[in-house]
Amino acid sequence: MNNSHMAEEIREDPITLKPVELYVFLDPIHEKSWELQAIIRKMQIEYGHYFSIRMILSAQLMDLNRACKDPNVQAEEFSHPALPSVAVKAAELQGKRAGNRYLYKLQEYQMLLNEDVSSYPTLMDIARSARLDEQEFAQDFYSVHTARAFQCDLNITREMEIEEMPSIVFFNECIEDEGVKLSGLFPYEIYRTVLEEMLGGKEMERQEPPALDELLKTYTSLTTREIAEIYHVTEKAAEYELKKQVLQQRVERIFTPNETLWSLK
Missing domain, CATH: 1.10.10.10 (Winged helix-like DNA-binding domain superfamily/Winged helix DNA-binding domain)
Structure with missing residues (x-):
């Protein structure tokens, strides 16, 4: 992540304290995670002034170490279900919006275009489609910063005992209160109701959608x-x-x- 991306992050994300924080746990290649993204977009449009979001990515990591150690596997041929999550973390080093664009494009390739997004060449194509700096993305894909960011997500997933993807944990401003966990996929109204309850049950003001x-x-x-x-x-x-x-x-x-x-x- 270079200085220009750091400046972009500051412009994109002015510090605003919101009363509720959502920890959203996704596996990018699962269909239910794609469906949850649509629900989150609608909730951000209508009630985004009440909450902030932290995306936590996960994947099934069986055999990843074994695959990485196979001397016969070239980088351009490497394929694994965890790679999409790693790719999103690499994209996030170019800014939060860049990471969000990449995540959406990745899911678009997987769910709508039926592409194999677990392969490195396809992940590079997605970087191009998401208007990322491709050279920087390729470098970040193998960087220690990306590995640490992904490992941090895996640690949070384990610590919060997330066993199903997708899941959301709602936290309010009171640090003594436990979060409210919703494991799996639910209708939009369920998420809206939980958000309202986390705000003390007061009726929320819905924002009108933009043009x-x-x-x-x-x-x-x-x-x-x-x-x-x-x-x-x-x-x-x-x-x-x-x-x-x-x-x-x-x-x-x-x-x-x-x-x-x-x-x-």
């Missing part, structure tokens, strides 16, 4: 279903409005084997 162009600047690309849920309309109504944006050459429609994505032109 579509601002939304797509923040999240790069979204599915029809996500956009419909964010704006509280039907998928049919959302698609109708999005098609109008396509005709105005403001939005691009991207077809994938499993879903339709929308991004800024």
Whole structure:
């Protein structure tokens, strides 16, 4: 991580104290983690002024050491289920937003494009697609800083006794209070209700979603279903409005084997 990325981090993340912190535990290549990301995005849009997020990445690490020690495996051919998590930690060294972009693109490749994201060449392709500095990403992928960051995530996962991915642990400002753990995937309303309870049960003020162009600047690309849920309309109504944006050459429609994505032109 160079000085320019450190300056970017300061601009991106001014210190703001929020009453609730969410520890979000993900395995990037699991479908439920992808689904949870959509829920988190909606909750950030509506209630993000009440909470901050810390992403904790994990993976099944069986046989990783054995694979690393195999002298016949070249770096360009190396493949393992833990590599996507390592890649996200490497991307985060270029800034929090860079890390978030990389994580979303990685899940897009896995869930929508059916790509094998456990291979090093694909992870490099994702870095290019996420607009990262590719040379720096390649160096950081093997750096001690990335290894330590990933090991820290694994330690937190173990200490908090996280046994299922995805999971979220909610903490409030009172350090004496225990966190509230939700293991697995739940409907949006469950997470919203727990957040409200962590705030003492007072009714939360929901923020209005931003304009579509601002939304797509923040999240790069979204599915029809996500956009419909964010704006509280039907998928049919959302698609109708999005098609109008396509005709105005403001939005691009991207077809994938499993879903339709929308991004800024």
